Amino acid sequence: MTSPLEADAGMRSASAERTTAVRLPAFILATLAWLVPAFAVWYFAAPIVVAPVVWLARIVALVGLHDTVQAIEQTGSIATFVTTLRAATSGARGVVIVDVNTLLYSFGMPLFAALTLAARETAWKRHLALGYVAMLPFVAWGVLAEFLKNVAITAGPAIASQAGFAPWQRETIAFAYQFGSLILPAVVPAVLWVALHGAFIARLHGRASTSAA
Secondary structure, eight states: OOOHHHHHHHHHHHHHHHHHHHHHHHHHHHHHHHHHHHHHHHHHTHHHHTHHHHHHHHHHHHHHOTTTEEEEEEETTEEEEEEEEEEEETTEEEEEEEEEETHHHHTHHHHHHHHHHHHTOTTHHHHHHHHHHHHHHHHHHHHHHHHHHIIIIITOHHHHHHHTOOHHHHHHHHHHHHIIIIIHHHHHHHHHHHHHOHHHHHHHTTOOOTTTO
């Protein structure tokens, strides 16, 4: 025979399951709805959004690549690396310039924003700010890795020999580029969102604390 306490616990459990079943689809729909404006803002505001990424890349270049990089300029979402490397062009000699599209490595930002806004937590502004700042170094990683891949591998032996990269360094650059282009842009925003929304995820799965229940 079921006691009143067991019956009450069963009702609470069933209620939690029903709440989860409703909230999860609603969260998914809200995330999809937020993706459109989030990507629109990210795309059209790219010169502002990725400016700190270019600043970080400049700092790294000044510290570790000063013999190869003269300057890094930004035009919209494009980071232009002006190098010290020389290339023959139609009989004349000019410096090698490498353009990197920062949007290829920062698309995790609007994804993180859509997930954060869909969660509708009171600290959403703080979460957006923390997530944005935390993602900047990883976006800069991708931008720098593409530049290094271009001068060390795809530009050809004439340019690579001037850069002075050893074979093991070129292998490392190739790995860093693959990691920065295929893994980091998608994984980092998801990991950051989970880290900042532990309480929301617990509620989503119906694992509220005993006191809250």
